[in-house]
Amino acid sequence: MVRTPKPISARSTIAHVAERAGVSTATVSRVLNGNYPVSKEARAKVAQAIDEIDFVQNAQAKALVQAKTGIVGVVMADVSDPFYSEMIGSIQNVCGANGKLLVICSTQGHSDVELSYLQVLRSQRVDAVIVLGGGSDDDQVQASLARQAAALAREGCRLVLCGRPAPDAGRDTLAVEVDNVDAARQATRHLMAFGHREILFLGGPRGSTTSRDRLAGFRFAFDEAGWASEQCTVDAGDFSRQAGYDLAKKHVLGGTRFTAILAASDFMAIGAIRALLSMGLRIPDDLSLIGIDDIPSASDMVPRLSTVRLPLSEMGRLAAGLALGLDRTAPLRPLGVSLVPGLTVGPLPASGEALIGRIAG
Incomplete structure (x- = not known):
């Protein structure tokens, strides 16, 4: 006779399992929650009872007994942003090789949504959580x-931040950091090497750790050179292509003085290039431009986008290794970055003057 599998339901099942296993309901709860020591004999009885109730032991039953789901949660701002693709690829490779399934959550850059997703992933008893980006x-x-990280740690789940520092109180948080300050510093110095001193800095969202660090690197380069960064213009967007387009167009049409643009992300840089070309400007003959990240499409641009490469693939691999316990210690220092010169940065225009009011609305 074939028995029809019966799914495990929450309230009635504990008593049913306890009766079939010949143990107390408290023992069953301890086995399922994994928060108290239980003898091997009692654990085996509970596992057998669950098997008999479900007949075909499913993934849910295994997860209840082992307190593991085989799932790794990945939280990021925007799944459509190519900044994340290489990191996700590396994470997928590591997790797939270790029998883990990824669940991806997109926050659209809202910190309250990010915290909410951490709570949801906790309730789903995921094995680990990786949060990408600033x-x-x-x-x-x-x-x-920090409180969410502590709660996850108590439940045997690791929280790994990839691309941002750990909270000051985050003793239960592992972090794979990248040197965003040096990324902007190198980008700025590259523009300076071609004579640019009036630079339009297009930053990311205000209040973002990545935005903060990249703006700091921009200003640090001016301090190193002994130049005043006050002659430059700083504006903020959201790292998106549309933000780059809108901001570049606004400043050209508004008569802002600048000879070069430093976009705080390649995605913004690509949007800015589209805006400049639509207004009949030549890159780098009329204006120079550089981004940060070196996303895959940067090398497909014509001319090739000048940028600063972040080790995105390595960041994802390290984060996954920490999340799965394959690596126990996070890197002690932020990962290094490297300049990719490209072809969108050139000398000052022949006049040596900043672009100002040359394009009529």
Whole structure:
């Protein structure tokens, strides 16, 4: 006779399992929650009872007994942003090789949504959580993140941040950092090497750790050179292509003085290039431009986008290794970055003057 599998339901099942296994309901709860020591004999009885109730032992039953689901949660701002593709590829490779399934959550850059997803992933008893990209530098958000990390750790789940620093109170948080300060510093110095001193800096969202660090690197380069960064213009977007397009067009039409643009992400740089070309400007003859990240499409641009390469693939691999416990210690220092000169940065225009009001609305 073939028995029809019966799914395990929450309230009635504990008593049913306890009766079939010949143990107390408290023992069953301890086995399922994995938060108290239980003898091997009792654990085996509970596992056998679950097997008999379900007949075909499914993934849910195994997860209940082992307190593992085989799932790794990945939280990021925007799944459509190519900045994340190489990191996700590396994470997928590591997790796939270790029998783990990825669940991807997109926050659209909202810190409250990010914290909410961490709570949801906790409730699903995932094995680990990896959060990609920059985060909010707000003290309250940082404190909430530290509390979530502590709660995950108590439940045997690792939280790994990839591309941002760990919260000051985040003893339970592992972080794979990248040197965003040096990335912007190198990009700025590259523009300076071609004589550019009036630079339009297109940053990311205000309050973002990545935005903060890249703006700091931009200003640090001016301090090193003994030049005043006050002669430059700083504006903020959201790292998107549309933001790059809108901001570049706004400043050209508004008569802002600049000879070069430093976009805080390649995606913004690509949007800015589209805006400049649509207004009849030549790159780099009329204006120079550089981005940061070296996303895959940067090398497909014509001319090739000048940028600063972040080790995105390595970041993902290290984060996955930490999340799965394959590596125990996070890198002690932020990962290094490297300049990719490209072809979108050139000398000052022949006049040596900043672009100002040359394009009529």
